[in-house]
Amino acid sequence: MLGQSQAFSGFSVDDLAAARRFYGETLGLEVEETGQGAMRMLIIRLGSGARIFVYPKETHAPATFTILNFPVDDIDATVGELERRGVTLERYPGFEHDEKGIVRGDEGPAAIAWFTDPAGNVLSVLQEN
Template sequence: MFGSTTAFSSFSVDDLDAARAFYGDTLGLQAELEGSGEMRMLFLTLAGGARVMVYPKGDQHSPASFTVLNFQVDDIDAAVDALTDKGVTFERYEGFESDAKGVVRDERGPAAIAWFTDPARNVIAVLQR
């Protein structure tokens, strides 16, 4: 039914301008504000052209209880270092042993993941497979 229909994901934030600065300036994504007033939205364009809609909920926003975006990289240490240099702090979760940088590594192979949050406290991951 939807095999030929364009689809996109979305999530909320409490401050659209802070989200635009974070996703555009800190993460380097194409981050475009569209619309006006209550219909103002932020659209993120990911590599490959996929778009994500970020919408404002103000005081009604609750951070997502799941990872809203996953960025796959070739070198997680370089990505974590670059994000740390931009002021990003990495999360540590109970049950996941992380190194000094906040990276959780799978000792059986090259898989590694690190989590951080956007200004609205939504969880984002950078991972290497």
């Protein structure tokens, strides 16, 4: 029924301007602000062509799960660049992180590292096997 729909995802933030700077300047994604007043939101366009709507919410609570994953060819180089841009990696209990904060494994992605946006939503970079 919805197999041909041009579906999109969305999530909330507590500060739209901070989100615009983070996703646009820090992560280098294409970000467009649209709407006005209470209907202001961001449209993030991903390299895959997918769109994500980011909207402000006064009662925002950060997602406690990964809302967006970025596959990369070289996780070590990407993590290094994220750190140079001021991004701090998250380290979660139950995972064995290397000195850079990367979890490496034989199952699932070959390597993954998590970080948060200014609103506390969890994102990751991962390198496939």
